[in-house]
Amino acid sequence: MSLDEKMVKKIDMNKKFGKVAVLLGGKSGEREVSLKSGAAVLAALQAQGVDAHGFDPREKPLHDLESFDRIFINLHGRFGEDGCIQGALEMLHIPYTGSGVMASAIGMDKWRTKLLWRAMDVFTPDFELVTANSDFAAIEAKLGLPLFVKPANEGSSIGISKVKQSGGLEAAYKIAAEADPLVIAEKFVDGGEYTVGIIGDGKGEFMALPIIRIVPKNEFYDFEAKYLRNDTEYLCPCGLSAEKETQIQQEALLAFRAIGCRGWGRVDFLMDSAGNHYFIEINTSPGMTDHSLVPMAAKAAGISFEDLVVRILELADVG
Numbered sequence: 001m002s003l004d005e006k007m008v009k010k011i012d013m014n015k016k017f018g019k020v021a022v023l024l025g026g027k028s029g030e031r032e033v034s035l036k037s038g039a040a041v042l043a044a045l046q047a048q049g050v051d052a053h054g055f056d057p058r059e060k061p062l063h064d065l066e067s068f069d070r071i072f073i074n075l076h077g078r079f080g081e082d083g084c085i086q087g088a089l090e091m092l093h094i095p096y097t098g099s100g101v102m103a104s105a106i107g108m109d110k111w112r113t114k115l116l117w118r119a120m121d122v123f124t125p126d127f128e129l130v131t132a133n134s135d136f137a138a139i140e141a142k143l144g145l146p147l148f149v150k151p152a153n154e155g156s157s158i159g160i161s162k163v164k165q166s167g168g169l170e171a172a173y174k175i176a177a178e179a180d181p182l183v184i185a186e187k188f189v190d191g192g193e194y195t196v197g198i199i200g201d202g203k204g205e206f207m208a209l210p211i212i213r214i215v216p217k218n219e220f221y222d223f224e225a226k227y228l229r230n231d232t233e234y235l236c237p238c239g240l241s242a243e244k245e246t247q248i249q250q251e252a253l254l255a256f257r258a259i260g261c262r263g264w265g266r267v268d269f270l271m272d273s274a275g276n277h278y279f280i281e282i283n284t285s286p287g288m289t290d291h292s293l294v295p296m297a298a299k300a301a302g303i304s305f306e307d308l309v310v311r312i313l314e315l316a317d318v319g
Contacts (some may be wrong), residue, residue: 001011003111005124006308007148011116013048013049013051013159014049014050014051015103017050017051017069017070017313018023018051018069018070019051019053019067019068019069019070020045020050020051020053020069020070020071020072020237020313021052021053021054021055021065021068021070021071021072022041022042022043022045022052022053022054022072022074023035023038023040023053023055023056023057023071023072023073023075023080023085024038024040024041024055024074024075025056025057025058025059025075025077025137026055026058026075026076026077026079026080026085027057027133028058028075028076028077028078028079028081028085028185029077029078029079029137029154029158029179030076030077030080030158031058031239033074033287033289034074034076034077034080034297035056037074037076037287037288038104038288038291039054039073040288040289040305041072041074041288041309042054042310043045043140044221044305044306044308044310045072045309045310045313046072047104047306048306048309048310050310050313051211052072053068055068057075057080057085058093058097062085062088062092063092064069064075064093064186065089065094066094066280067272068090068092068094069095070095070096070313070316071094071095071096071097071316072090072094072097072098072180072312072313072316073085073086073096073098073285074095074285074288074310076110077108077154077158077233077287078108078153078287078289079106079281080156081107081108081120081283081284081285082102082104082105082108082109082153083100083101083104083105083108084253085101086098086099086101088099089100089318090318090319093319094315094318095212095262095313095317095318096318097261097262097264097310097312097313097316098258098284098285099259099260099261099262099263100262100286100317100319102260102303103259103260103261103262103284104285106259107259107261107265107282107283107284108153108259108283108284109152109153109260110127110128110150110152110153110280111152111182111184111256112152112185113259113281113282114127114184116258116259117241117279120254120255121278122254122258123251123253123276123277123278123279124278124279124280125187125188125189125270125278125280126142126143126186126187127143127184127185127187128142128143128184128185129182129183129184129229129257130149130169130173130183130184130185130205132173132177132299133174133319136167136169136170137293138269139169139170139185139219140163140168140169142168142187143186143187144187145164145165145166145188146160146162146163146164146188147162147163147185147186147187147188148160148161148171148185148186148188149161149162149169149172149173149175149183149184149185149186150165150183150185150186151176151177151179151182151183151185152179152182152184153180153182154180154269158179159175159176159179159280161175161177162188163177163185163196163217171184174184178293183310189270189271189272189278190273191271191273191274191275192213192214192215192270192271192273193213193216193268193269193270194211194212194214194215194238194240194248194268194269194270194271194277195211195212195214195266195267195268195269195293195297195298196208196209196211196249196252196266196268196269196297197209197212197264197265197266197286197293197294198252198253198256198261198265198266198299199263199264199294199298199308199311199312199315200262200263200264200265200315203314205238205269206253206256206257207299208249208250208252208253209237209294209297209300209301210214210236210237210245210297210300210301211236211238211240211245211248211249212234212235212238212293212296212297213234213235213236213238213239213240214232214233214234214235214293215229215232215233215234215235216232216233216250217232222272226236226248227307232291234293234296236297236300237298239316242251242272244275248269248270250278251279252267252269253276255279256268257281259282260283261282262315262317263312263315263317264286264294264312264315265282265283265284265285265286266281266282266283266293266294267279267281267282268281268282288309294308295308
């Protein structure tokens with residue numbers, strides 16, 4: 001591309017999007033991941049000629065966002081993915097990427113997501129809410145071992161434990177409760193972990209991206225496997241039959257809509273050894289690092305990283 005062509009493209013992008021803030025960092029336990037994600041998105045937008053600027057809400061007051069025309073949210077976890085920043089942007093009336101206040105808040109809460117999915121007949125593993133006063137032995141007996149214990153309102157596998165031995169639930173609960181007072185125990189599903197990326201088409205419809213199978217070398221797909229190790233395998237094609245993949249993609253779209261999501265996101269699911277699938281959580285502000293899943297799936301669908309971030313930005317909305 002010649003210098004003149006680049007200038008024309010930049011003018012077109014500025015006319016289309018105006019001044020864009022990429023929100024990154026924040027103050028959740030996923031700050032470092034968000035900084036890395038945000039840096040990748042910022043570079044991609046700038047390479048496409050977008051007048052994009054990094055903005056860390058931990059370092060700057062939110063009212064400084066009033067000088068921007070559009071917001072690309074690349075915050076993860078609390079205050080970024082849970083409806084808080086979305087509510088602030090609604091008050092400022094600035095279009096932003098991803099889901100709105102309600103869907104972000106519900107999607108961040110694994111327990112309430114599961115309750116809603118159950119009401120919509122979306123398959124999810126059996127689960128129990130756990131408190132300090134729970135009958136831990138009874139929950140272990142009901143769900144069986146092994147089982148997973150999770151903070152309901154955390155991401156990036158923070159605070160998650162796999163309980164493999166009888167009597168281990170109480171200790172796992174205490175670890176999870178350090179991250180969030182709302183804790184769930186979830187039945188173990190033994191056939192592998194998968195994910196479905198979803199992106200809107202700008203016309204009110206959504207496209208499910210190719211499914212990725214995740215094969216960690218750790219006990220499960222924990223923080224280390226997600227962000228630090230280089231030996232986690234990501235398989236796309238995922239190994240499912242074309243018929244099964246299409247079925248799960250359609251059900252993932254249902255799970256996405258059930259929460260009220262918009263723009264883009266990711267739905268994670270597990271397969272059991274009998275070939276049954278169970279959705280476990282939804283991500284309304286997925287990672288965009290070099291280990292991240294939505295960019296991998298988009299690439300498999302023929303969408304480059306730079307085109308992906310521009311497409312997400314095009315879907316920015318308010319209200």
